[in-house]
Amino acid sequence: MSPGTDAVFTADSFGVSFRGRQILKSATAWTRAGSVTAVLGRNGCGKTTLIRAALGLGRRDFGIVHFADRTWDRPRLSALARRGLFYLPDRGLLSWRRTVDWHFRAMGPITNSQIDRAAIEGLEIEQFRSRKAKTMSGGERRRAELALALTRQPICLIADEPLAEVSPRDRVLVSNAIRRLAAKGCAILVTGHEVDDLLNLADLVVWMVGGTTHWLGTPEEARTHVQFRMDYLSSTRTYPGSGGDTAC
């Protein structure tokens, strides 16, 4: 399935090789306004590589980005950010020597009435706003980073493993915040391995395997995709909507 004209962000046909090894052959991922696309795949399949290449943070052999009604043949994160994209890396968004409050001040005065304050408060970051990033746990940093993203009010959020290192209860907070952001029209692309949470969160699922991407459709369709269940989920659990049979 092609991204279609309603895609807000498309990383189109990316190829990446490193030291003679082809990591991505032709990978494409996209997301639409108001929806969450989950890119799933095994460790080392190239999810982060695709995102970093599409944002100009990593090397690429070929591939272009469509974003904000423009085609970017040499995408740069700073230029994409000036058009309304926000990138949440898998680690290291916060400066370790700075407090969370400092980062909020750096984002600019929070006076815009469009900012979803309830969503930011829902992340429960008040108790560590005055602490430096290096003194916080991985889960606390993740919530603070997402709160920063909400403050920026992006039209597109690329979040690499937003649920990693996050406790089950806090995953609910993070998922709710991402859903609220999508409900306001933001196009969101997430990756990760927290399958149950991500399938509950996502509207669309892309499976990355063998250096390329496969469009699986809705989470319900993904759960019933035999090859996806065998090769990625590899679970004996019965997933809702899978017709009662179990994966291998």
Add this chain to the structure above:
Amino acid sequence: MSEYAALSLEAARRVALSVVAATIRRTTLMWVLLRLLLAFVSVLSGVSPLGGWRHSITAVLVTAAFVVYDARRLNERVFAENLGISERGIAAISLLFAVLLEILLLAARLLPGA
């Protein structure tokens, strides 16, 4: 100018000091280590530890290569880029600082008794 670009200009002003501070800290460390290495090589060769203009060019070029590489690794860099500040701008600050350090060293050589 888009709303985000306007926000970026405001953010650049706010974040610049942090990015510059992190960049300068790492550039200075790299430059000092490199200069110590060059001084060691100079002493072994029986010439002045401060070296000549060749050492200055080597120090600036190697430091520049380091900071261009290092700019991609800074936490502050991803945060700054998310606010619309380019990586090239961050690297340029480092390079300018390395050149400034070399100029200060050259000036020190010209002092009486140096």
